[in-house]
Amino acid sequence: MPRPPASTFGVAERVHVPPLLDGRLRDLLAGKKIAMTGVTGFIGEQMLWAFLNDCPETRTAVLVRPKGSVTAAQRVAQLLGKKIFKDLVAAAGSVEALMAERVEVISGDLPNVPELPRDIDVLVHCAGDVSFDPPIDQAFMTNVIGTKALLQRFLESASDADGNLERIPHYVHVSTAYTAGRRRGAIPEAPHVHEVDYDAEAAAALRMAEHVEARSRSSEQLTKLRKQAEALHRQAGYLTTSEDTERRRQEWVKQELVAAGTERARSLGWTDVYTFAKAMGERVVADMGKDIRVSVVRPAIVESSLRYPHAGWIEGFKMADPIILAYGRGQLPEFPASPDAVIDIIPCDFVVNAIVAVCATEPEVGSPEYYHCSSGARNPLTFRGIYEHVRAYFEAHPYTEGQGSTELATWNFPGVEPVARRMWLGEKATQAADKVLSFAPRGKRVRAMAAAVDRTKKQLSFLGKYLTLYGEYLQSELHFVDDSTLALHNSLHPDDRERFGFDSASFDWRHYLEEVHIPAITDPVRRLEAARKRRKNRSATFRPLKPASGNVLAAFDLDGTVMATNVVETYLWTKMPELSPLSRVGEMGKLLAALPAYLGAERRDRGVFLRSIYRRYAGADLGELERYVDERLAPLILDRMSPDAIRRIREHRDAGHTTILITGVIRPLTRPFEGLFDTIVAADLAVDADGRCTGFLSGPPMVGESRSSWLKHYASLHDIDLDQSYAYADSHVDLPMLGSVGYPVAVSPDIGLMRAAKQRGWSIIDWPSMSPIPRWKMPKA
Structure with a gap:
């Protein structure tokens, strides 16, 4: 097939000829020192690999910021420990040897840039905030103020004490093609015309x-x-x-x-603050680089490598990848893109190869060169096209571990407004469902319904994010002319064409997407999902118990966790048997009349709710109550315990852990558990001089944050390691207690705790009671 023309947009005959290459890249860069920022990022990592692997006589320096207690040198050592550097490390003998020989580490950050070495020939600025929606101050701090600080230090490194340049270095700025903003049509490889004051905008962003x-x-x-x-x-x-x-x-x-x-x-005419700040950064470079050589490389949407360091090499998920995964999982029934809009994807190795080639050029001083690393001009891929390739891949390789339907959706590309309308209706429906579920009785079916609502919310949130962040990209009507980039590629030495080529018209989208890119992003996810399935969806917070190497505790809630009951039910157990049939009806009537108030109190403050219930014990003989529990209630209480809970408690005791029952239930009702737990913390009923209950407690009930405070105090007194300890509870009110230990477990949780547990990676398990006795069955007096 003949090569498409260099430009398909009717551009007039070029008067500008970009600098071309005269020789092999390894020879052109031999003896030079190339400094880089952003080497811990996606493009920067492969760029460092390319210089180390293919330019053996080139020295490198990297500006890396320390991260917490990890020094810059340690971060670089970790980077060089990655798989793509394995052969280089082996050839050098060790990571340390490779660093000593080829990689100089400069500890610093943007905009806190230290003095730079004075022997840098080329500085490649690849760092920057790559999020499409950073806070405005963060975007300008990194992409404008940080770029100014870096350039100032670079100029100082090439100047004498009086500020006069002693040599002419080369500054290569990695930007983005989308600095063009909300323009349409052909975008030339040239500076963008605007009158925006970047200093004023940066100051305003900080204010x-x-x-x-x-x-x-x-x-x-x-x-x-x-x-x-x-x-x-x-x-x-x-x-x-x-x-x-x-x-x-x-x-x-x-x-x-x-x-x-x-x-x-x-x-001001830009799509988002990311492209806006990047455009301001380009203007900083043009203004401050008037006395040196400057090149600006503008990649489009960078995805996995086509060939180097291996096919499908990628770090993390990029712009298109969440869409691909969501479609394969059956979680994306429609998408609001224009079917004929171009999604301008370019493989990462093409971008890195172009940057390496640009480093070997010598642009005219004071005349920045611009290069578009893009595919849309000569090898366009539309949203309709990528949809067809993605669908073809998942038809051949179904994603069976997804959370949604396994049937692939058929996209009709109805446009933004119909999709937005469906999203609005979906959001209203989930809000209504959430409201209904908040009043539903707790149970496995209710949790399943809540989980379904949460999945719908996540789906809507995902689609909403793409509409907000990438809405205009989904309707794109601009094309990036890449004449200078193509000319630079064509000037590559014949022996460099295979390894360093970056002609975007040289590859086939079916091969790249269906055989390289989609497998690269889905295979790791498939393996992770399979591993989770093997673990039966249990995270590390519910793990097999081993004998404790130190002091460890295991704290258990009672109602709804260890035992299938609640405080209203246990009150009826103690009260009803002593009443006549007529009095029982009256007591039930009073309880039902007070129930709305109790439920309201329980929603506001569980402590208030418990105090209200325990007022009904006023006048009861505490000694008789304890005798009644021991003689009559104990079998019923123990029968309501979950066998799984009993088994787990005994496992903790066998492992040498201190077992603690911590509950808001009154102490008499915990007497049957005294042989099972080492310590029982319960609500104590206050009594008068005759031993009769006053209807009050002798202290606040142990609920909410009181439980976590008690555990922390107990741990400090007994030298217990809470990070190695366990807690089991069923209610959202127990979040503080669960959060105070290293291994929290949500047991048959309510909706609030279920959601919190999923968000925090805690285990969720069910401990059903196997009691044959109906819930309405009362013990005999």
């Missing part, structure tokens, strides 16, 4: 961050956030509520800054 932070701390905003947190976590306690309030405040700040960045970008 915006201060303004939003101050607004988040206003009494009105804090009240709103606190009430949202209380609606969800009031039962768990004030500390849990306050933690969630602060989390919501920080999330609100981030969302406001993301929204501010998006609106400012679109008001």
Whole structure:
């Protein structure tokens, strides 16, 4: 097939000729020192590999920031320990030897850039915030202020004490093709025309961050956030509520800054703050690089490698990958893209090869060169086209471990508005379902329904994110001219064409997508899902027990966890047998009349609810109550215990763990468990001088945060390692207790705890009671 013309957009005859290559890349770069930023990122990692692997006489330096207690050198050593560097490390003898010989580590960050070595010939700036929706201050701090700081240090490294350049180095800036903004049609490899002041925009972005932070701390905003947190976590306690309030405040700040960045970008003609800040960074480079050699490389959507370091090489998920996975899992019934819009994907090794080639050029001083690494101009792939390839792949290789339907959806590409309307209806339906489920009785079926609602929410959230972030990309009507990039490729030495080629028209989309890229992103997920299935969906928080090497405890809730009952039911067990049939009817009537108030109290504060129930014990003889439990109730109570719970408690005791029952149930009702637990923490009924219950407790009931506080105090007194300890509970109110140990387990949880457990990676198990006695059956007096 003949090669398509260099440009298909009727561009006038070129007057600008980009710098071309004259020799092999390894020879052109021999003896040079190339410094890089962003080597711990996707493109940067492969770029470092390419210089080390294919340019043996080239020295490298990398600017890497320390991360926590891990130094910059340690991070680089970890990077060189990855699989793609294996042969290089083996040839050098060790990671340390490779670093000593070829890789100089510069510890620093953007914008806190240290002094740079004075012998750098080429600086490749590949670092930057690559998120499409960063907060506006973060986007400008990294892509504008950070770029200015780096360039200033680079210029200083090439200058004498008076600031005069002693040599002319080459600065290569890795940007993005989408700095073109909301334009249409052909986008030339040239600077974008605009009059935006990047210094003013950067200063405004930082002021915006201060303004939003101050607004988040206003009494009105804090009240709103606190009430949202209380609606969800009031039962768990004030500390849990306050933690969630602060989390919501920080999330609100981030969302406001993301929204501010998006609106400012679109008001000036850019798609989002990412492309806006990147465009400002390009202008910084053009202004500050007037006395040196400057090249700007603009990749489009970078995905897995076609050939090097191996076919399908990729780090993490990129822009198109979540869509591909969601479709294969049956979680994406429709997509709001224009079927004929071009999705401009380019393999990572093509981008890296182009960067290496650009490093070997010598652009004219003061005249930046621009290169588009893209495919849309000469090898276009439409959304309809990628859909057909993805569908063909999953038809041949079904994704059987997905969470959705195994039947592949047929996309009709109806446009944005019909999909948005379906999303709005879906959101209303899930909100209504959530409301209904909040009043539903606890049970396995209700949890299954809640899980289905959560999956729908996740699906809607995913689609909503893509509509918000990538909506305009899904309707794209621009094409990136890549004449300079093609000319540079064509100037490659014949011996470099195979290894360093980057002609975007040279590969076939069916081969790349169906045989290289999609397997590269789905195979690891398939293996992970298979491993989870082998573990029967149990995470490490519910694990086989071994003899304790230190002091370990296992804390158990009672109602709904160890035993299938509740405080209202146990009250009836103790009260009803002593009453006549007529009095029983009266007691049940009083209880039913008070039930709405009890339920309201239970929703607001479980401690208040328990106190209300225990008021009904007023006048009872505590000694008689204990005797009645021992003689009559004990068999019924033990019968309601879950066999799985009993087995697990005994496993903990056999492992040498301290077993603790921690409950809001009154102490007399825990007497049957005294031989099973080492310690029992329960509610104590206050009595008068005659031993009769007053209707009050002798202390606050052990609920919510009281349980976690008790466990922490007990652990400190007995030298117990809570990080190695266990807790079992069924209610959202027990979040603090579960969160205080290293191995929390949600047992037959309510919806709130189920969701929290899934979010935090805790095990969720069922311990059903096997009691043959009906729940309505009362013990005999």
